[in-house]
Amino acid sequence: MAITFFDLVDKDGRRYSPYGWRVRMALAHKRLDAAVEFCWHSDKQKLNFSGQHLLPVLLDGERAVSDSWTIACYLDEAYPDRPMLMDGVQGRSFAKFINGWTDTIIGRPLVRSLYLDILKSLHPSADAQEFRRRREGRNGMTLEALYANRAKDFDELNHAMTPLNELLRQQPFVAGGEPAYADFIIFGTLQMPRHLNGIDPLSEQQDGVRRWRDQVRRLFNGLADSV
Amino acid sequence: MAITFFDLVDKDGRRYSPYGWRVRMALAHKRLDAAVEFCWHSDKQKLNFSGQHLLPVLLDGERAVSDSWTIACYLDEAYPDRPMLMDGVQGRSFAKFINGWTDTIIGRPLVRSLYLDILKSLHPSADAQEFRRRREGRNGMTLEALYANRAKDFDELNHAMTPLNELLRQQPFVAGGEPAYADFIIFGTLQMPRHLNGIDPLSEQQDGVRRWRDQVRRLFNGLADSV
Numbered sequence: 001m002a003i004t005f006f007d008l009v010d011k012d013g014r015r016y017s018p019y020g021w022r023v024r025m026a027l028a029h030k031r032l033d034a035a036v037e038f039c040w041h042s043d044k045q046k047l048n049f050s051g052q053h054l055l056p057v058l059l060d061g062e063r064a065v066s067d068s069w070t071i072a073c074y075l076d077e078a079y080p081d082r083p084m085l086m087d088g089v090q091g092r093s094f095a096k097f098i099n100g101w102t103d104t105i106i107g108r109p110l111v112r113s114l115y116l117d118i119l120k121s122l123h124p125s126a127d128a129q130e131f132r133r134r135r136e137g138r139n140g141m142t143l144e145a146l147y148a149n150r151a152k153d154f155d156e157l158n159h160a161m162t163p164l165n166e167l168l169r170q171q172p173f174v175a176g177g178e179p180a181y182a183d184f185i186i187f188g189t190l191q192m193p194r195h196l197n198g199i200d201p202l203s204e205q206q207d208g209v210r211r212w213r214d215q216v217r218r219l220f221n222g223l224a225d226s227v
Numbered sequence: 228m229a230i231t232f233f234d235l236v237d238k239d240g241r242r243y244s245p246y247g248w249r250v251r252m253a254l255a256h257k258r259l260d261a262a263v264e265f266c267w268h269s270d271k272q273k274l275n276f277s278g279q280h281l282l283p284v285l286l287d288g289e290r291a292v293s294d295s296w297t298i299a300c301y302l303d304e305a306y307p308d309r310p311m312l313m314d315g316v317q318g319r320s321f322a323k324f325i326n327g328w329t330d331t332i333i334g335r336p337l338v339r340s341l342y343l344d345i346l347k348s349l350h351p352s353a354d355a356q357e358f359r360r361r362r363e364g365r366n367g368m369t370l371e372a373l374y375a376n377r378a379k380d381f382d383e384l385n386h387a388m389t390p391l392n393e394l395l396r397q398q399p400f401v402a403g404g405e406p407a408y409a410d411f412i413i414f415g416t417l418q419m420p421r422h423l424n425g426i427d428p429l430s431e432q433q434d435g436v437r438r439w440r441d442q443v444r445r446l447f448n449g450l451a452d453s454v
Contacts, residue, residue, distance in 0.1 A: 089403035091317030093394070094324070097401075100390035160387070163327035167320070174324075176316035 002035065003027075006047060006057040009038040011123030016195035018107070019068035021188035021224070023056045026072050026181060028220040030082040034058070042127045068188075069099050072181050085181035098174065098182045102189050105160045109153035110189065110201055112139060116147045117196040150199070158203040168208030172215065179219060187216045191224065229262065230254075233274060233284040236265040238350030243422035245334070246295035248415035248451070250283045253299050253408060255447040257309040261285070269354045295415075296326050299408050312408035325401065325409045329416050332387045336380035337416065337428055339366060343374045344423040377426070385430040395435030399442065406446060414443045418451065 005027065008017040015021075015038075027034050039046050044053035050064040058065045058074070065074045072095070076085050086092040115135050122128050136142055141149070164186070167174065174182040190213060193199050202209055217224045232254065235244040242248075242265075254261050266273050271280035277291040285292045285301070292301045299322070303312050313319040342362050349355050363369055368376070391413070394401065401409040417440060420426050429436055444451045 087317045088315045089318075089405075090314045090321055090407065090409070093398065093401065093403045093409070094317055094321030096397070097321070097325075097390060097394050100393045104389050104393075105387065160332065162331050163324060166327045166331075167324050170323070171320065174320065176320045178316075180317065182317070182320070 002061070003032060004037055004059040005034040006037045006039055006050075006055055006059070008055045009040065010118075010121035011040070012121060014121065014195045016118075016121075016192050017055060018188040018192050020056045021191045022068045022181075022184050023058065023071050024223065025184035025187065025216075025220070026075055026085055028223050029085060029180070029184070030075050030079055032075070032079065032082065040123050041131075042122075069096075085184075087175075087180065091175070091180070091182075094175070095180075095182045095185065098185050102185050106157055106186070107189050109156045110193065112146045113150035113153050113199075113201070114192055114196050116143045119143060121196065150201075154201045154203070157201050158206065161202070161206055161209060165206050165208040168212045170208075173212065179216060183212075183216055187213065187224070229288070230259060231264055231286040232261040233264045233266055233277075233282055233286070235282045236267065237345075237348035238267070239348060241348065241422045243345075243348075243419050244282060245415040245419050247283045248418045249295045249408075249411045250285065250298050251450065252411035252414065252443075252446070253302055253312055255450050256312060256407070256411070257302050257306055259302070259306065259309065267350050268358075269349075296323070312411075314402075314407065318402070318407070318409075321402070322407075322409045322412065325412050329412050333384055333413070334416050336383045337420065339373045340377035340380050340426075340428070341419055341423050343370045346370060348423065377428075381428045381430070384428055385433065388429075388433060388436060392433050392435040395439045397435075400439065406443060410439075410443055414440065414451070 005023060007015055007020040007024070009015055037046075039055055047053050047055070047057055047066075049059070050057045050066045052066050054066060056066070056068055056071065058071050060074075060078065065071050072085050073092075075082075084091075086095045115131075119128050119131055122131060132143055135146075139146060164174070171177065173179040174186060190202075193201055202213075232250060234242055234247040234251070236242055264273075266282055274280050274282070274284055274293075276286070277284045277293045279293050281293060283293070283295055283298065285298050287301075287305065292298050299312050300319075302309075311318075313322045342358075346355050346358055349358060359370055362373075366373060391401070398404065400406040401413060417429075420428055429440075
């Protein structure tokens with residue numbers, strides 16, 4: 001059966017969604033081909049078939065699955081003969097913890113610093129006003145002030161990364177000797193700044209994370225470097 | 228073969244070491260009996276046989292193993308037919324990450340708030356001066372100031388705990404449906420304040436962590452409540 005993967009694209013054709021990257025890497029890990037259907041930030045009607053309006057969405061035959069975490073679990077359940085994204089109960093608990101940790105502790109300070117670049121990339125630009133209004137309301141600062149505050153946010157991110165860096169000084173991948181979904185979760189989030197403004201949030205101290213990131217970029221014939 | 232477990236005890240007989248608790252819970256999980264040998268903070272000569280001076284130490288027959296993480300790995304390797312502490316490569320990676328995360332991100336703000344209580348518990352009290360000098364040098368504050376600063380440290384700890392709380396809202400134990408070493412790592416660290424000064428660092432928002440902590444206290448016939 002054919003798989004269609006609905007991923008976010010900005011007006012310049014960039015695919016920066018951390019959740020989209022998680023699914024792309026997951027599909028490659030499972031050796032599954034998927035046709036890609038690009039959606040803008042506000043292309044909500046295109047996703048009506050999925051019963052919700054958020055990206056990414058996977059359409060596998062007749063089955064629509066949304067939310068990157070749910071998609072990863074679905075892929076392991078639907079394709080257990082392919083390489084597993086999560087191994088055993090503890091492997092799944094690990095990925096689940098890393099998913100929450102990445103989205104809250106790592107993702108929040110990072111994404112705040114990127115709002116201004118996301119704003120500039122929105123298409124159609126009529127979305128921009130609503131995007132700005134919501135983010136500024138939530139953070140109590142203008143997007144320009146959030147961008148200017150990024151050094152402080154990066155300090156917070158780098159402090160939080162200490163245990164990850166320590167782990168990656170001792171083993172090649174987050175999951176162990178081989179990459180798995182826990183790796184793709186964090187990697188997906190680190191793809192955001194790379195595609196949006198090229199500013200690297202990792203400090204020089206993150207030698208383990210930097211080496212690992214280079215390794216993950218080379219996986220699947222350099223999939224992460226191909227765009 | 229007989230196992231001897233060298234654990235830290237303070238002058239009031241309290242066993243508050245987070246690393247000691249990890250090993251105690253691990254031994255119970257593996258259904259292994261061990262004779263306990265109590266050591267004071269500065270009982271270093273008693274551990275000479277282990278080639279180092281830090282607690283906990285396990286002496287299994289002729290084999291001395293130090294460092295709680297190394298002990299946990301040793302127990303799974305030496306007793307693979309007993310319940311496993313870590314399951315598979317990803318389960319081990321999970322526990323390793325949680326070990327680093329607990330010691331740095333959770334442990335540091337917590338332990339700073341407890342130095343004054345540890346100081347009071349040292350035996351012989353001649354150790355106290357050296358203990359104070361080192362901790363105050365490292366933190367650039369008096370132990371009294373660190374204690375007074377605990378609300379700020381607890382805020383930091385509770386923020387860092389967000390993804391753990393989220394996980395424990397969705398599943399009974401850190402490791403999954405059943406407890407395992409990842410659980411004992413975090414639990415061990417939370418035993419410190421309980422035994423040292425009774426101040427609970429967890430905020431009201433940590434409903435998942437609180438419910439889980441109650442469950443872990445009841446494991447192994449209430450081992451963690453027995454002291």
